[in-house]
Amino acid sequence: TGEIVHKVLWPDRTGYEDYNWTSRNLMGVGYLDGKRPHLLVQRGTYSLIKVDAYDPQLNLVWRWKSTDEKEKYSGSGTHGLHCADVTGDGRDEIILGSAVLGHDGRGLWTNPMHHKLMSHPDICYVGQIDPSTPGLEIFYGFETPQPRDGACLVDAPTGKLLWSYDGPTYH
Secondary structure, eight states: OOOOOOOOOOOOOTTOSSHHHHTOEEEEEEOTTSSSOEEEEEEOSSSOOEEEEEOTTOOEEEEEEGGGSSSOOTTOEEEEEEEEOSSSSSSOEEEEESEEEOTTSSEEEEOTTOOGGGSOEEEEEEEOOOTTSSSOEEEEEESSOBSSOSEEEEETTTOOEEEEOOSOBOO
16 A cells, blocks of 8 residues: 555764765665564765664664774775675675675674775675685675775685785776
8 A cells, every 4th residue: 555564763874974975875685584584774885884684573683883893894885785695504694895794783804805995895796706616705896996906806704805806996
C-alpha cells in the first residue's frame, strides 16, 4: 500500500565539517548473523563516517563511528556500501571503502596502502577477482593523484596488498 510500517532515524549530522560531507548517505543489506538480512545505513565518506545496523524488525543492533576506532578510519569511505563474507565465517562484513568493519560493528582493518592521501577510494569492487588467490579480494582506484599504487588489489580479510600499479594515477 505504500503505508509506512516502521521508521528509524538516519545517523545524525553532528561532527561533520560541511554540508557536502554530511550529505553522503548510503544504504546496504548484509547478513550480519549469517541468517537474516540486516539494514545498514551510513552517513559520511570523506571525513567522519557513521554506520547503524538494524535487524529485520528495525531494532538497532549496533552503531559505529569512525572516530571511535584506534586506527584512522575517518575518510576511508567510497561511493557505495558493500557487504560480503570476507572472513569466511558465514557472516557478512561491511566494506566501507579502504576500511572493513566486522559483522559485529568493530573495525577489522583500514587503509591497506597507509598513505594519508589514499584513504578515499573513488571505486571499490569486492569479489573473487584473482582466481589464484583463495577467498575474496578488493580492487581500489583512489581518488587523489598518486605517484604509484593508485590502483591496487588487496586481500579482503586482512587488507594485505596483493598487487598495485607502479605508475602514476589521476582522478
